[in-house]
Amino acid sequence: xxxxxxxxxxxxxxxxxxxxxxxxxxxxxxxxxxxxxxxxxxxxxxxxxxxxxxxxxxxxxxxxxxxxxxxxxxxxxxxxxxxxxxxxxxxxxxxxxxxxxxxxxxxxxxxxxxxxxxxxxxxxxxxxxxxxxxxxxxxxxxxxxxxxxxxxxxxxxxxxxxxxxxxxxxxxxxxxxxxxxxxxxxxxxxxxxxxxxxxxxxxxxxxxxxxxxxxxxxxxxxxxxxxxxxxxxxxxxxxxxxxxxxxxxxxxxxxxxxxxxxxxxxxxxxxxxxxxxxxxxxxxxxxxxxxxxxxxxxxxxxxxxxxxxxxxxxxxxxxxxxxxxxxxxxxxxxxxxxxxxxxxxxxxxxxxxxxxxxxxxxxxxxxxxxxxxxxxxxxxxxxxxxxxxxxxxxxxxxxxxxxxxxxxxxxxxxxxx
Amino acid sequence: xxxxxxxxxxxxxxxxxxxxxxxxxxxxxxxxxxxxxxxxxxxxxxxxxxxxxxxxxxxxxxxxxxxxxxxxxxxxxxxxxxxxxxxxxxxxxxxxxxxxxxxxxxxxxxxxxxxxxxxxxxxxxxxxxxxxxxxxxxxxxxxxxxxxxxxxxxxxxxxxxxxxxxxxxxxxxxxxxxxxxxxxxxxxxxxxxxxxxxxxxxxxxxxxxxxxxxxxxx
Numbered sequence: 358x359x360x361x362x363x364x365x366x367x368x369x370x371x372x373x374x375x376x377x378x379x380x381x382x383x384x385x386x387x388x389x390x391x392x393x394x395x396x397x398x399x400x401x402x403x404x405x406x407x408x409x410x411x412x413x414x415x416x417x418x419x420x421x422x423x424x425x426x427x428x429x430x431x432x433x434x435x436x437x438x439x440x441x442x443x444x445x446x447x448x449x450x451x452x453x454x455x456x457x458x459x460x461x462x463x464x465x466x467x468x469x470x471x472x473x474x475x476x477x478x479x480x481x482x483x484x485x486x487x488x489x490x491x492x493x494x495x496x497x498x499x500x501x502x503x504x505x506x507x508x509x510x511x512x513x514x515x516x517x518x519x520x521x522x523x524x525x526x527x528x529x530x531x532x533x534x535x536x537x538x539x540x541x542x543x544x545x546x547x548x549x550x551x552x553x554x555x556x557x558x559x560x561x562x563x564x565x566x567x568x569x570x571x572x573x574x575x576x577x578x579x580x581x582x583x584x585x586x587x588x589x590x591x592x593x594x595x596x597x598x599x600x601x602x603x604x605x606x607x608x609x610x611x612x613x614x615x616x617x618x619x620x621x622x623x624x625x626x627x628x629x630x631x632x633x634x635x636x637x638x639x640x641x642x643x644x645x646x647x648x649x650x651x652x653x654x655x656x657x658x659x660x661x662x663x664x665x666x667x668x669x670x671x672x673x674x675x676x677x678x679x680x681x682x683x684x685x686x687x688x689x690x691x692x693x694x695x696x697x698x699x700x701x702x703x704x705x706x707x708x709x710x711x712x713x714x715x716x717x718x719x720x721x722x723x724x725x726x727x728x729x730x731x732x733x734x735x736x737x738x739x740x741x742x743x744x745x746x747x748x749x750x751x752x753x754x755x756x757x758x759x760x761x762x763x764x765x766x767x768x769x770x771x772x773x774x
Numbered sequence: 775x776x777x778x779x780x781x782x783x784x785x786x787x788x789x790x791x792x793x794x795x796x797x798x799x800x801x802x803x804x805x806x807x808x809x810x811x812x813x814x815x816x817x818x819x820x821x822x823x824x825x826x827x828x829x830x831x832x833x834x835x836x837x838x839x840x841x842x843x844x845x846x847x848x849x850x851x852x853x854x855x856x857x858x859x860x861x862x863x864x865x866x867x868x869x870x871x872x873x874x875x876x877x878x879x880x881x882x883x884x885x886x887x888x889x890x891x892x893x894x895x896x897x898x899x900x901x902x903x904x905x906x907x908x909x910x911x912x913x914x915x916x917x918x919x920x921x922x923x924x925x926x927x928x929x930x931x932x933x934x935x936x937x938x939x940x941x942x943x944x945x946x947x948x949x950x951x952x953x954x955x956x957x958x959x960x961x962x963x964x965x966x967x968x969x970x971x972x973x974x975x976x977x978x979x980x981x982x983x984x985x986x987x988x989x990x991x992x
Contacts, residue, residue, distance in 0.1 A: 375785055683914065709800040709801075
C-alpha cells in the first residue's frame with residue numbers, strides 16, 4: 358500500500374513538474390517577444406478597425422455604470438468603437454440605468470426577453486456592423502489602453518480571437534487576495550498557451566473576435582454554463598487561432614466569500630469537464646496541436662491529481678487521529694511529557710516527494726514573478742498574498758473539484774450564481 | 775512541429791534530471807542516517823567492551839561505569855532512530871535489519887554484564903521487553919516504556935527485543951524466561967508478564983518507580 362502510494366505521488370509530481378518545465382521553456386523561447394509587447398507604446402491610432410463591444414446586462418444595476426464608463430474612457434477612436442448594451446430581461450433597475458445612455462452616439466441599447474447569456478451574445482453579434490466584435494461583462498472594466506493592445510494582435514491575419522489578461526478588481530478579503538495570485542499565474546499560463554496556440558477559453562470579459570469566426574463556425578450555443586469555453590474549443594477544433602494579449606489588462610470582480618467562490622468554481626470546473634467531454638475527439642491528438650495532444654490531457658490529469666492528493670491527505674489525517682487517540686489511551690496526559698527529538702535532522706521528513714514537491718512549488722513561484730512582470734496590474738503582490746494562495750488555495754480547491762467531478766458524473770447542471 | 779518534439783524531449787530531460795536529483799538527495803540523507811546509527815552502535819559497543827574488559831581484569835567493574843545513565847541513554851537514542859527508520863518504511867531494508875540485530879546483541883551483552891555485577895549498591899531494575907511489528911498493544915506499551923525510560927533514567931534499564939527478528943540469542947532469552955504469546959510480554963526481576971501494562975501498572979511492578987520522584991527530562 359505504502360509503496361503504491363509513494364509511486365503514485367511521485368508520478369503525479371512528475372507530470373506536474375513536466376507541465377511546468379514545458380511552460381517555462383516556452384516562456385524562455387518567447388521571452389523577448391512577450392516582454393517587448395508590454396513595452397510597445399499605444400499612441401498610434403491610425404488604421405485601427407471598427408469594433409463592437411457587447412455589454413450583456415442581467416440585473417447589473419450596481420456595476421453597469423462603471424463598466425460602460427470604462428468603455429467610454431477606453432483609448433480608441435470614438436467613431437470606431439461601438440457599444441451594444443443588451444438588457445437580458447433584468448428584474449431590477451438595469452433598464453433604468455441604461456435609459457440614460459439612449460441617444461449616446463457610441464452606445465446602442467437593446468432590451469430583450471431573458472434568454473441566457475449566449476442569446477445576448479448572439480443577438481449582439483448579429484447586430485454588429487463592424488468586422489470585430491467582443492464582449493465586456495458588466496462586472497468587469499478595462500484599462501484605457503487595453504483595447505488598442507488587444508486589437509494590435511489582429512495585425513496577424515491568422516489571429517481569429519484575442520484574449521486579455523484578467524486581474525482581480527479588488528482584494529479586500531483573504532479569498533480575494535488568494536485570487537489575486539491565482540489570476541497572475543493565470544496571466545502567465547494564458548500568455549504561454551497563446552504562444553502555443555492552445556488557449557481553451559475565451560473569457561467573457563473583453564475577448565475580441567473577428568466577426569467572420571461566427572459566420573464560419575456558428576454562433577454561441579448553450580454549453581454547460583461555460584459558453585466561453587465551448588467557443589474556444591470549437592475554434593481550436595476548427596484550427597482557428599486564438600492569441601493572448603497579456604499586456605491588455607482587464608479587471609473583473611471576484612467572489613468575496615468562500616461560498617460564492619465555491620459556486621463560481623464548481624461552474625467553471627464542471628463546465629470545463631463537460632466541454633472537454635463534448636470535445637473528447639481532440640484529446641491525445643496532436644493533429645489539433647498542443648491543445649489536443651498535451652494541454653487538455655494535462656488539465657484533466659491535474660484534476661485527477663488534486664483528487665488523489667486530497668484523498669491521501671484525508672487518509673493520513675484519519676490515521677494520525679486514530680493513532681493519537683489510541684496512544685492517548687496508553688499514556689493519557691502523560692503523552693505531553695514525552696520528549697521528542699524532533700529538532701534533530703535525523704527525524705526530519707526527507708522523502709523524494711518532499712524535494713520534488715519543493716521543485717514544483719519553486720517553479721510555480723517563478724510563474725508568479727514572471728506573470729507579475731508580464732502584465733502590470735494596479736496591485737502589487739505581497740508575500741502575504743502569495744502565502745494566502747499557497748495555504749488557502751490547496752485547502753479549499755479540492756472541495757469544488759470534488760463537487761464538480763460528482764456533478765459531471767451525475768450529469769447535474771451547476772447554477773450560474 | 776520538429777522543433778516542438780525537441781521541446782517535449784527537453785522538458786522531459788530537465789524534469790527527469792530534477793527528479794533524479796531529488797531522489798539522490800533523499801537517499802543521500804537516508805545513507806547518512808544509517809551511518810549515524812552505525813557510529814552510535816560503535817560507540818555503544820566500545821563502552822560495553824571497555825566495561826567487559828575491566829570486569830574480566832578485576833572480576834569487578836566500576837559500578838558507575840556499568841550503570842551510567844549515559845549508556846542507557848545512548849541505547850535509547852539508537853532505539854529511537856531504529857524505530858524511526860522502521861516507521862519511514864525501511865523495516866525490510868537489509869541494512870536496517872542488520873543494524874537491528876546488532877542492536878539486540880549489544881542489549882543482551884549489556885544485560886549480561888549488568889546482571890553479573892551483583893556487588894553494586896542500588897542496581898537499576900532490569901526489564902526485558904518483547905514486541906513485534908504488527909501488534910497494536912505493543913505500540914502502546916512502547917509509549918509507556920519510552921515514558922518510563924525518559925523519566926527514570928537511573929532506576930530502570932529497559933531492553934527491548936523484536937520477537938520476530940532472526941537472532942538466536944533473542945530466541946534463547948525468550949525460551950529462558952518462558953516468553954509466550956500474546957505479545958507484548960516482559961520480564962521484570964525474573965518474572966514474566968503478558969499484555970498491556972500502563973505506567974501505573976509498571977509502578978506497582980517496579981516499586982522503585984513509584985517511590986522516586988520524577989526526574990527532570992533533558
